[in-house]
Every structure is written in C-alpha cells, then in structure tokens.
Amino acid sequence: MLITLLLPSVRAGAATETEVDSIAVFSFGHTSIQYNALSLKMRRDVMDTFSRLGRFMPVSEERVQKALEDIPESAGEDALRSTAEKLGADLYAVVSVLPVGNYTVGTIVINPVSDRFKNMKRAISVRSMVLMNVPLKIMREIALLHGDLPIQAAVIDKKDDLFLLGAGQWQGLSPGRYRTDRGDPVIIHTCGRFQSLASLPITAAPGGRIVIRSYPSVKGIVREIRERIDYNTNYKYGISSSGAQGTDHEKKFAQGICLINPGANACIPGYGSFLSTSYLGFRQTTPSIPGIVFSSLLIVTHFLLPEYMTGFKINFFPGVMDRDKTRDMNNLQIFLWSTLPVTASVAYLDQLAHQFTANNVLPPFFMNRNEAALVLSTLIPGGGLFYKGHRLPGWSFYLSEMFLAGFCVYTKDDHKKVMWGGITLGAVKFIELVTAYFCKPSFFFFNLEQEGAISQASLSLNIEPSVSGEPLYRVGMSLRY
Amino acid sequence: MSAPGRLLLTPALLATCLLFARGTAGAVEPPLAAIAVLKANSPRSLALVTAFEASMVRIMQNSGVLRPLNPELLRAELIKFGCTGDQCIIGFARDAGVSLFIRAEFDDSNDFIILNLRAYGVDLPYQGRIVYHYTVRIPMVGKYGPSEFTSITEEHAGMFLAKLLARFQVPLYAEADNEACLRLTREISGSYPLYRPDPVPARGELRGFSRIGTARIVKGRFVSPVETVRAGDFVLAGFRTNAAALDDYSYGRKRETVLKKPAPLDTLYMLLLSGPASATMPIIAPLLGYYRPNDWQGLALWMFNVAPYLYLEINGLSNYWANYYKKKRTRPRDVRAQYYFGLYTLCAGGVSLFADAFSYSFLMQASNFQGVQPFMGNPVTAAYLALVAGGAGHFYRGRRFWGYLYYHTDNLLLYFTIREFCPDKKYDPLTRSFHTVKVNRVRAFSLLSAALCVKLAEVVHAILIRDNIMNGDIIEEGYLLEPVIYSVENAGMQYGLQYSYRW
Numbered sequence: 001m002l003i004t005l006l007l008p009s010v011r012a013g014a015a016t017e018t019e020v021d022s023i024a025v026f027s028f029g030h031t032s033i034q035y036n037a038l039s040l041k042m043r044r045d046v047m048d049t050f051s052r053l054g055r056f057m058p059v060s061e062e063r064v065q066k067a068l069e070d071i072p073e074s075a076g077e078d079a080l081r082s083t084a085e086k087l088g089a090d091l092y093a094v095v096s097v098l099p100v101g102n103y104t105v106g107t108i109v110i111n112p113v114s115d116r117f118k119n120m121k122r123a124i125s126v127r128s129m130v131l132m133n134v135p136l137k138i139m140r141e142i143a144l145l146h147g148d149l150p151i152q153a154a155v156i157d158k159k160d161d162l163f164l165l166g167a168g169q170w171q172g173l174s175p176g177r178y179r180t181d182r183g184d185p186v187i188i189h190t191c192g193r194f195q196s197l198a199s200l201p202i203t204a205a206p207g208g209r210i211v212i213r214s215y216p217s218v219k220g221i222v223r224e225i226r227e228r229i230d231y232n233t234n235y236k237y238g239i240s241s242s243g244a245q246g247t248d249h250e251k252k253f254a255q256g257i258c259l260i261n262p263g264a265n266a267c268i269p270g271y272g273s274f275l276s277t278s279y280l281g282f283r284q285t286t287p288s289i290p291g292i293v294f295s296s297l298l299i300v301t302h303f304l305l306p307e308y309m310t311g312f313k314i315n316f317f318p319g320v321m322d323r324d325k326t327r328d329m330n331n332l333q334i335f336l337w338s339t340l341p342v343t344a345s346v347a348y349l350d351q352l353a354h355q356f357t358a359n360n361v362l363p364p365f366f367m368n369r370n371e372a373a374l375v376l377s378t379l380i381p382g383g384g385l386f387y388k389g390h391r392l393p394g395w396s397f398y399l400s401e402m403f404l405a406g407f408c409v410y411t412k413d414d415h416k417k418v419m420w421g422g423i424t425l426g427a428v429k430f431i432e433l434v435t436a437y438f439c440k441p442s443f444f445f446f447n448l449e450q451e452g453a454i455s456q457a458s459l460s461l462n463i464e465p466s467v468s469g470e471p472l473y474r475v476g477m478s479l480r481y
Numbered sequence: 482m483s484a485p486g487r488l489l490l491t492p493a494l495l496a497t498c499l500l501f502a503r504g505t506a507g508a509v510e511p512p513l514a515a516i517a518v519l520k521a522n523s524p525r526s527l528a529l530v531t532a533f534e535a536s537m538v539r540i541m542q543n544s545g546v547l548r549p550l551n552p553e554l555l556r557a558e559l560i561k562f563g564c565t566g567d568q569c570i571i572g573f574a575r576d577a578g579v580s581l582f583i584r585a586e587f588d589d590s591n592d593f594i595i596l597n598l599r600a601y602g603v604d605l606p607y608q609g610r611i612v613y614h615y616t617v618r619i620p621m622v623g624k625y626g627p628s629e630f631t632s633i634t635e636e637h638a639g640m641f642l643a644k645l646l647a648r649f650q651v652p653l654y655a656e657a658d659n660e661a662c663l664r665l666t667r668e669i670s671g672s673y674p675l676y677r678p679d680p681v682p683a684r685g686e687l688r689g690f691s692r693i694g695t696a697r698i699v700k701g702r703f704v705s706p707v708e709t710v711r712a713g714d715f716v717l718a719g720f721r722t723n724a725a726a727l728d729d730y731s732y733g734r735k736r737e738t739v740l741k742k743p744a745p746l747d748t749l750y751m752l753l754l755s756g757p758a759s760a761t762m763p764i765i766a767p768l769l770g771y772y773r774p775n776d777w778q779g780l781a782l783w784m785f786n787v788a789p790y791l792y793l794e795i796n797g798l799s800n801y802w803a804n805y806y807k808k809k810r811t812r813p814r815d816v817r818a819q820y821y822f823g824l825y826t827l828c829a830g831g832v833s834l835f836a837d838a839f840s841y842s843f844l845m846q847a848s849n850f851q852g853v854q855p856f857m858g859n860p861v862t863a864a865y866l867a868l869v870a871g872g873a874g875h876f877y878r879g880r881r882f883w884g885y886l887y888y889h890t891d892n893l894l895l896y897f898t899i900r901e902f903c904p905d906k907k908y909d910p911l912t913r914s915f916h917t918v919k920v921n922r923v924r925a926f927s928l929l930s931a932a933l934c935v936k937l938a939e940v941v942h943a944i945l946i947r948d949n950i951m952n953g954d955i956i957e958e959g960y961l962l963e964p965v966i967y968s969v970e971n972a973g974m975q976y977g978l979q980y981s982y983r984w
Contacts, residue, residue: 057567
C-alpha cells in the first residue's frame with residue numbers, strides 16, 4: 001500500500017531536473033543485428049561514462065529514443081542539433097560502429113550546442129578486433145578527454161552571504177576551498193549531489209557562471225576500463241580460447257619448463273625445445289629455424305668452449321683433471337655443464353614466443369603479465385622478455401648474463417675481477433628485471449587492443465575463405481574527420 | 482468461526498498486534514529506505530537480483546534501524562517511468578519522504594559478477610549526496626545454485642549495510658516537550674555538534690545549515706547550552722553500534738555456514754601433524770598446496786620467500802658444527818647458529834608455509850560457499866601455530882600479508898638471537914686448543930626480548946584476527962594519490978600531493 005502511495009513521487013521524480021550541463025547521445029540502427037546490439041551497448045556505456053565523470057549529465061535514454069523517433073533516418077546534422085536543443089542538451093554525441101577490413105571501428109562525434117563548449121567539438125575513432133573492446137576503448141577516450149575539464153558551475157541564486165551553485169558532489173565537490181578562474185578561491189560550505197552553498201569571489205553574480213579549477217579523477221576510471229579491456233582481450237586471445245587441446249594450460253606451461261623441455265632437449269638438443277611447445281596444445285606449430293640453430297650452437301658451445309680455449313687438449317668431462325686442465329678451466333667447465341638446463345629453458349621460451357606470435361595466442365598468466373615476466377626473468381636469464389614476445393632482447397640479456405657469470409666463475413680466485421664481474425652482472429640483472437616488468441608486450445594483436453584513438457587514416461587488409469571456399473579479399477580504409 | 486480458521490487467523494492477528502505494539506512503543510519510526518536494483522544483464526544476475534532484494538529487506542527489518550519499501554514494486558515503477566538517473570532518483574526519494582535510497586547494479590562478466598551499490602542520503606546533512614559506495618567483484622567459478630546465490634547476496638547485503646550504517650547519520654531535531662523543555666526525538670546521551678538549518682528553500686533547492694556549537698544531551702534532553710538551543714535545531718546521530726552488531730552477525734553467520742564448528746581435537750591433530758608437516762614442507766607445499774589447486778601467486782611467493790631459510794636449513798644441517806673440533810679448525814658462530822636454526826626449521830619452522838599452502842585454498846572455497854571446510858577457523862589452533870612457527874597462525878587465518886610479515890620478522894630475530902648466544906670457538910695452533918670468544922650479552926638479550934615481544938604480539942593478533950572468508954574482492958576504484966603541479970597567480974608553480982576519492 002505504501003508503495004502505491006509513493007507512485008506519484010516516482011512520476012514527480014521523473015520530471016525533476018537540476019541545472020547541470022548535459023549531453024544527448026545518439027546512435028542509429030545498423031543492418032547487422034550484431035552491430036546494432038553493439039551500437040546500443042556503446043551508447044549506454046558512453047552515457048554511463050559521461051555520468052561517472054561528472055561534467056555532462058546524459059539525457060535519459062527514453063527521452064533520446066523518443067526524440068529520435070521523430071527524426072527521419074536520413075536526417076542530417078541540423079536535425080540532430082535541433083533535437084539536442086529540444087532536449088535541452090549543451091552537447092550532442094553520435095556514436096557508430098562499422099566493420100572496416102579485419103577491424104571493427106567505433107566512432108564518437110561530439111558537437112556543441114551551447115557556445116560555451118565550442119572547444120569540445122571533435123571526432124574520436126578507435127579500432128579493435130575484439131567487439132566488446134570497442135565501447136570500452138571509446139569510454140577510455142572519453143575519460144581521457146575529461147582530464148582537463150574544470151567545473152563550470154552556474155551561480156543560481158544568492159542567499160545572504162552565500163551563493164547557490166549548480167555543482168555538487170556529482171561534479172566532484174565537497175566542503176572546502178577551491179581555486180577559480182577569477183583569482184579568489186571559492187569556499188564550499190554545504191554540498192548536495194548537484195548543488196552547493198558557497199562563498200564566491202566578489203565578481204560573481206547570480207545568473208553567471210564560475211569556473212572552479214577542480215578536475216575529474218580520471219585515472220581510476222581509466223585503470224578500471226583498461227582492466228576490462230585486458231580481460232576481454234585475454235578472453236579472446238587466451239590459449240584456452242584459441243582451440244588449443246586440453247585444459248589447465250597454466251600447469252602445462254609450468255610442466256613444459258620444468259619437465260617436458262629438459263627431457264626433450266636431453267633426447268634432441270635444440271630441436272627438442274620446439275617439439276616441447278606442442279605440449280601446450282597449439283593447433284599449429286611451426287619451428288623458428290634461426291632459434292633452433294642458435295640454441296643448438298649454444299648447447300655445442302657449452303660442451304666445447306673449454307676444449308676450444310685449450311686447443312682440444314683437456315679431458316672432455318668436468319671434474320676429471322689432467323695435466324692441461326687448470327682449476328679455473330675446470331670451474332668454467334662445471335659451470336657450463338651445470339647451466340645447460342638454463343640454455344634449454346631459454347631455447348624453449350624462445351620457441352614459445354614464436355608460437356604465440358604465429359598463432360595469435362597470448363601466453364598463460366597474461367592477465368598478470370608483468371608479475372609473470374618478473375618471475376620468469378628472476379629464474380631464467382631473459383625469461384620475462386621472451387614471455388612478452390621480445391626474442392632479440394631476451395637473447396641479449398641471456399648472453400650478457402651467461403658471459404658475466406662465466407667470467408666470475410673463471411676468475412674465481414681473482415677477487416677484484418670477481419667483484420667487478422659480480423657488480424656488472426647484478427646491474428644487468430636488475431636492468432633485465434625492470435625491463436621485463438615494465439616493457440610493453442610485442443604481440444601485435446594485443447597492442448592493437450591497447451592503442452588509443454586511431455590516426456587520421458588507416459588502411460587494413462584481410463584475406464579469409466568465403467562460404468564457397470574461395471579466398472575473400474578485404475581492403476578497408478578508415479578516415480577520421 | 483471454525484477451528485482451522487481461528488488457527489490461521491491467530492498468527493496474522495499476533496503479527497498485527499506486534500506491529501501495532503512496536504509502532505506505539507517506539508517513539509520514533511526508523512528512517513525509510515528504498516532499494517532498487519536497476520541493472521542486471523544476464524539470467525544469472527537476474528537470479529541474484531531477487532535474492533539480493535530479499536536479503537536487504539530481511540536484514541533491514543531484523544536490525545530495526547531502517548524501514549524498507551517493497552523493492553520489487555519500486556524497481557518495476559522506476560524502470561517503467563525511466564527514473565533511473567541520479568537526478569530523478571533523488572527527486573523521487575525526496576518527494577516520497579525516503580531517507581536513504583540504495584541503488585544496485587549487477588554486471589555479469591562470465592567468470593565474475595560486479596555488484597555496484599550506492600546509497601544516497603536524502604535528508605540533511607546529505608541532501609542527495611552519496612553516503613557510501615561499494616563495488617565488489619564476485620567470482621563465479623565453481624558450482625552455484627539458488628542456495629549459494631542467497632548466501633552470497635546475504636553476505637554482501639550484510640556487509641554493505643554494516644559499512645553504510647557506520648557512516649550514515651540522521652538529524653534529530655529539538656522539539657518542545659510537555660514540560661516546555663527542548664528535547665530530541667530519540668533518547669541519546671553525550672556531547673554532539675549542534676546545527677541550525679536555514680529556512681526551508683524552494684522545492685529542489687539546497688538547504689543550508691551551520692554549526693552553532695556543541696550540545697550536551699542526557700536521555701534526549703538538552704542540558705547545555707539550554708539558552709541557545711531553539712526548536713528546529715538538530716544534532717546528527719549515527720548507528721555505529723548497530724553497524725558493529727550487524728558486522729559481527731554477518732561474519733558469524735558466514736563462519737557458521739562455511740566452516741565446521743571448531744573442536745579441541747582439531748588442535749590436537751595439528752599438534753601431531755606439525756613435525757612431519759614442517760619436515761616435508763619443501764616438497765608437499767609447492768606440489769600439493771600451491772600447484773594442485775592452481776594457487777600460482779602462492780607458489781611464486783613461496784619460492785622467493787622460503788629460499789633464504791631453506792638455504793640456512795640445508796647449510797646448517799649439512800655443515801655440522803662439531804666436525805670443526807675434529808678437524809681442529811676455528812668454528813664460526815654462524816655455523817652453530819645455522820645448525821640450530823636448521824633444526825628449528827626442520828621440526829617446526831616449516832609449518833608456516835605448510836599452513837599457507839593448504840589454508841589458502843580451503844578458505845578460498847569457504848569464501849565462495851563451495852562446501853563446509855573442516856579444521857579451519859579455530860582460534861586455539863591459530864594460537865598454537867603462531868606460537869610454534871613465525872606467521873603460521875596468520876597463514877592459517879588466510880592472512881598472507883600478515884603471515885609473511887611475521888614469518889620474516891620471527892625467523893630473522895630467531896636466527897640472530899641464536900647467533901648472538903653461540904660464541905665463536907677459535908683454534909689456536911700454538912697451544913693446540915680452542916678458546917671461546919666472549920658473547921655480547923646485552924645484544925643477545927635485547928634480541929631475545931624483541932623476539933619474545935614479537936611472538937607474544939603475533940599470538941594475540943592471530944587469535945583476534947578474523948578468518949579471510951569474505952566473498953569477492955572490493956574494488957576501490959575511486960581512491961587515488963597522485964603528485965600535482967598547480968600554476969599560481971604570480972606565474973609561479975606549486976607542487977603537492979593530491980588524494981582524491983570519487984563517488
């Protein structure tokens with residue numbers, strides 16, 4: 001019964017409007033059901049983002065929808081502008097999505113209605129190969145756009161010594177002192193959701209506006225959106241979604257490093273690293289021949305370097321001393337034999353990096369890629385770099401660290417040399433750990449999802465089999481204007 | 482009337498009488514609260530909506546602090562009229578005399594559901610402001626049915642309301658009573674800031690108020706300053722006691738649901754298991770504790786944290802100190818200290834990470850309502866574990882951060898204490914005898930005292946700390962600490978740190 005009595009309040013509430021800057025977000029139907037749904041989702045997400053950032057209140061979806069019904073489909077810019085004016089919006093935005101080549105391109109065009117927001121006119125386009133990331137990328141751009149938007153508060157009324165402002169908690173205000181564009185600060189005494197009572201500079205008067213230099217805190221929102229983009233990207237390109245055989249790929253990754261690869265390298269040194277990669281269940285595996293050749297040569301080096309250094313005079317096995325084998329040489333030989341598993345692991349990670357790139361698949365643990373890279377780099381020289389797809393830097397760190405470690409072992413009795421070798425090794429390792437943690441992954445398909453607004457024009461090509469089995473060529477060009 | 486008819490009527494009559502009695506006995510009606518779930522984007526989240534609304538209403542009614550509206554009907558009406566924006570909701574709540582409007586949204590993302598809750602305060606001092614904002618990521622990996630959904634929503638409803646009530650305040654206005662004295666509508670006592678509101682403004686406009694002093698109140702009656710208080714002035718009263726009670730109730734109920742009742746035998750089993758568990762920890766913990774249930778974070782932490790102590794253990798036990806006498810070599814104190822430390826780690830010290838490896842996955846299952854977990858949540862076991870191994874009690878409670886903090890502090894203090902009490906034995910080749918280097922007793926006993934103090938604090942903390950059985954992760958996206966540079970009027974720059982929280 002109580003709720004029945006409250007129903008008039010719902011109606012009254014629906015008619016409530018407070019004086020805040022607003023935006024009308026439009027989207028138009030698409031012939032494809034999928035893109036139509038995406039377009040609607042994008043409109044809702046864009047409205048939600050504007051609402052969260054506290055500068056432009058979106059006009060309600062129902063009102064926009066009703067207004068759109070009165071506009072013919074082929075209506076131009078003027079019709080949209082006049083509709084936005086009728087809705088009382090200060091800005092209007094048109095969101096659209098369309099397939100371009102291999103990508104889906106999402107665009108938001110923001111146009112001012114009020115003269116105060118002339119500088120807000122812009123068009124932002126994003127592209128993605130993951131449909132659900134298109135609205136998120138647009139949301140991220142909108143959030144970044146708000147980073148330098150101060151509060152433009154309407155001075156509604158004056159009550160005794162205080163002014164009623166059309167800005168409150170929603171805009172990011174709370175009781176306290178804020179800087180303004182007029183030099184003197186504004187002091188907020190009482191704060192509601194959309195209004196505040198404040199002491200203003202003497203130049204302010206009811207009916208005018210005051211710019212409060214308080215900016216939206218966009219970093220938290222951007223971080224949250226990035227996490228969602230990461231989640232969607234990982235969901236699409238994760239090894240589990242790639243059609244790879246089996247489950248528990250994280251365990252297989254760990255087993256591959258600890259058991260399968262050492263075993264495979266014991267049987268076929270070098271090539272075994274490539275064979276082990278299929279344990280992760282890739283649908284197609286292609287070897288990286290330079291990687292196999294290089295790692296095979298390194299394994300040979302492990303066995304033959306002391307022999308070569310002594311003109312092939314010393315005993316082949318470490319620990320077995322003879323006339324020609326010095327203690328330093330024996331130490332080096334022990335070091336080289338005992339670090340064979342390290343080289344085999346590096347060779348394995350190198351082959352995996354190649355497989356991940358070739359199969360458009362992200363490695364296991366990629367949601368926590370920086371931490372995973374750090375752990376791998378701690379255990380295996382260059383491991384984190386290989387994990388993120390940087391093969392050449394990975395090999396560089398591996399070679400540098402192995403050389404320095406070998407140098408320290410070889411000159412074990414010369415404390416000065418060991419000290420300098422150790423310091424250099426520590427420095428290189430530190431640089432590697434920092435690089436592994438902070439560097440961007442090299443996977444093209446992943447970086448595409450991370451990129452921001454696309455440049456003025458971009459070209460895309462795609463070849464895929466059609467329904468009849470013949471190859472279908474697609475060329476797309478997107479132009480931002 | 483027939484007998485069955487009378488029987489049916491009796492509870493209804495009783496309920497009506499109770500309602501009436503409560504209405505007349507309670508001097509003040511609790512604030513009216515509206516709950517509306519305005520977003521749910523999957524069949525799974527729709528199932529959660531009904532359960533959540535029912536939980537909120539049940540908790541509010543049982544606590545007696547808030548009066549809920551019918552959420553189902555309200556949701557339908559708000560959606561029907563398109564009243565889903567902040568402005569409209571606040572307008573509705575103000576016109577309807579609702580003091581608190583709680584807006585909920587469920588966003589399904591396959592592996593988890595994000596629940597977003599915002600509570601708008603309508604009366605003074607909030608006037609539409611958000612009082613509390615709670616966003617939680619609820620994992621959905623496991624077996625979930627109606628009973629799990631009910632339990633999950635009940636837990637979050639309880640936690641949200643407890644945190645909300647800890648912040649929410651209502652104005653209590655001064656009124657003239659029969660004896661021409663000013664008194665409040667609720668019988669509170671203590672010193673409160675006294676506020677005076679401005680005259681009621683036009684509809685929809687903000688009402689100002691200012692602090693005019695501090696009032697001393699005894700049982701709702703103003704004791705001082707009687708001369709300055711006017712009818713209409715108000716103080717703000719909170720619900721902290723109710724919030725604490727609700728928080729305790731929610732936690733207790735969760736424990737009852739997901740953990741087996743603690744029994745003394747559990748501690749006895751743990752006591753018997755300690756030695757073998759500690760000795761086998763380096764093998765059992767990584768393979769069965771971390772690797773098997775896919776606790777990769779735990780495995781990585783274990784690897785880096787255990788390495789120095791395992792080295793000390795292996796080195797200490799393999800390099801037996803008594804052999805130095807046989808070989809007639811100077812025996813450094815580290816050798817003997819490492820041996821004793823190795824013995825400790827072998828027999829007891831390893832229990833810490835054994836507890837971490839297993840309790841973490843047990844408690845994770847408990848937090849997601851995936852069955853009732855035995856052996857967990859026993860304060861006596863926690864105390865025993867904290868006593869025998871650094872951080873073990875906290876690991877047992879599922880508190881990894883505290884566990885590692887105590888683990889390292891205890892182990893380092895213990896090792897250096899043993900080291901200080903083990904003197905160097907120097908071999909003199911001339912006399913062919915050993916002589917003992919003097920121990921620094923002040924340093925040794927200082928370290929021992931520090932180790933004992935830390936241990937005492939650790940045991941007490943392990944008993945008092947709650948089990949980590951909370952469902953989901955609270956996302957605090959609004960908090961931000963960042964450096965800022967402002968330009969000032971004289972064309973100079975001002976540097977600083979900015980802390981912001983966005984609603």
